[in-house]
Amino acid sequence: MIELDCRGQRCPLPVIKLAQNIGKVEVGDVVRVLADDPAAANDIPAWCRMKKQEYLGSPAENAFEVRRTT
Amino acid sequence: MEFTGDPAGPAYLDAATAVPLHPVAREALLAALADGWADPARLYSAGRRAQQLSDAARAAFAEALGVRTDEVSFWPSGTAAAQAAVLGALAGRSRQGDTLVHSAIEHSAVLHAAARGKAVEVPVDRLGRLDLDAWERAVSAPGVAVASLISASHEVGTVQPVAAAAGYCDESGVPLFVDAAQSVGRTDVPPGWSLLSASAHKWGGPPGVGVLVVRKGVRWISPYPQDDLYRPQWPGGADLPAVVAAAASLRAVRAEAATESVRLKALVDRIRERVPATVPDVEVVGDPEQRLPNLVTFSCLYVDGEALLHALDRAGFAVSSGSSCTASTLRPSHVLEAMGVLSHGNVRVSLHRGTTEADVERFLAVLPGIVAGIRREAGM
The missing domain is CATH 3.90.1150.10 (Aspartate Aminotransferase, domain 1)
Incomplete structure (x- = not known):
């Protein structure tokens, strides 16, 4: 798992960082995004749906986990 | 530009x-500025002329919306009309309940009014359509005073199931307010609602004209200090020339x-x-x-x-x-x-x-x- 610290960054930056880094983990592995922009909780799951990746949920406040599926 | x-x-x-x-609004506005500046409540000829213009505008709205003339009132904006609808209907039903049921996609004007008291939000699906099962459960719960549903989303355009939502409200005796700002002048709003608001600059009328319809038999108490007529109305004079222009342009856009x-x-x-x-x-x-x-x-x-x-x-x-x-x-x-x-x-x-x-x-x-x-x- 890799962790991307995007706290303090406004959307769409956390989603851009996620897209740029998802290829750095193996298929089946997880990327955790730390983001406190209020749009992240909405836009990270929406990105997963559009890009066919698996959104695993938010294990803690301002943290979002995505599993690479392709 | x-x-x-x-x-x-x-x-x-x-x-x-x-x-x-709209060109018809511009024409009507100029004519009404010349002829409709006086206070329609006054008993001299200029006042009577203004009163005639006001009556004609009200009649045009009543015809366009399929309601009685005395159910129509004019407000300084669509926001003011929507908030008066929600707050006035809540006050009118305070003996029956204190809760406002509203969709999650109401205009922020309604959400701001909802924040004044108890409110229950009904979700929508991915396409922005009201969850009718959740709506039925919400409006039939005890303590519901009023329900509010936007006719069509101002952000994504999804038309809401107003007729079905109104049916569930009717079964529970809950008055339904419909914010019809995006629909009036474009499409007809299905019947069954108790209160409705619209905004003239969404159809090509001048800015600064909100329309509120409160159907007969719906108890509505003004959120503002009121005169002794006890009719739904904004507590000051309406911008009559703008109202006249709004009425004329609504007729024109409905024809087109x-x-x-x-x-x-x-x-x-x-x-x-x-x-x-x-x-x-x-x-x-x-x-x-x-x-x-x-x-x-x-x-x-x-x-x-x-x-x-x-x-x-x-x-x-x-x-x-x-x-x-x-x-x-x-x-x-x-x-x-x-x-x-x-x-x-x-x-x-x-x-x-x-x-x-x-x-x-x-x-x-x-x-x-x-x-x-x-x-x-x-x-x-």
């Missing part, structure tokens, strides 16, 4: 915020509505098809079938909504966005959040009678390059 319909000139594509003044809807729907269909075909990673949002004829919304991945609006403005296009960076609160649109669709890179395009096919073609031609440019700058 003049929006002249010149094929190479700027194109105003934000009708859902305000429609340019059927043909305009067909024309604009075809242009919106073209945007709905071409944007995802020419711009990668785009989500067109809202119901593909049950929607306003003139409005389309889409979100572009990896694009800053504010940057997109400014770039489109420089290219000569006025559009709106539900992205957080374009909102004063820096929060994404509550409508896009409620639907669970992408909120950044969001663009709302809304067309009106002045929009030409050439405007739309030009928009479709410049959009892919603008989006690509912003993505490139962001490193995507």
Whole structure:
């Protein structure tokens, strides 16, 4: 798992960082995004749906986990 | 900036915020400024002339909305009318309950009124359609005073099941308020509601005219200090010339509505098809079938909504966005959040009678390059 610290960054930056880094983990592995922009909780799951990746949920406040599926 | 319909000139594509003044409204406004300046309550001839204009305007609204003339009142904006509807209906039903049931996609005017007291929010699905089962459960619960449902989403265009929602309200004896700002002048609102509001500058009337209808038998108590007439009305004089212009333009746009809807729907269909075909990673949002004829919304991945609006403005296009960076609160649109669709890179395009096919073609031609440019700058 890799962790991307995007706290303090406004959307769409956390989603851009996620897209740029998802290829750095193996298929089946997880990327955790730390983001406190209020749009992240909405836009990270929406990105997963559009890009066919698996959104695993938010294990803690301002943290979002995505599993690479392709 | 003049929006002249010149094929190479700027194109105003934000009708859902305000429609340019209809020529009939302009004419009526000028005539009424000359003839309708006096206080209609006064007993001299200038006052009587103003009263006649006021009565005629009220009658025109009553006819257009299918209601009685004494059910129509004029307010300083659609927001004021919507908030008066909610707060007045809640006050009128305080013995029966204290809770407002509302959809998650109401206009912020209604949500601000809802924040005054107890409220229950009913969700929508990914297409922005009201969850009718949840609505039925919510309005039939004890303690519900009023329910509020927008006729069609001002952000994504999805038309709401007003008739079915009104049926559930009726079964529970709960009055339904419908915010019809995006529908009046374009499509008919199904019957069954108890209160309805509209806004003249959404159909080409002047800004500063809100319309509120409170059906007979609906108990409504003014949220403002009131005179002894106890009729729903704004506690000051209405802007009569603007009201006259609003009435005249509503009649004119209703006469054009059927043909305009067909024309604009075809242009919106073209945007709905071409944007995802020419711009990668785009989500067109809202119901593909049950929607306003003139409005389309889409979100572009990896694009800053504010940057997109400014770039489109420089290219000569006025559009709106539900992205957080374009909102004063820096929060994404509550409508896009409620639907669970992408909120950044969001663009709302809304067309009106002045929009030409050439405007739309030009928009479709410049959009892919603008989006690509912003993505490139962001490193995507």
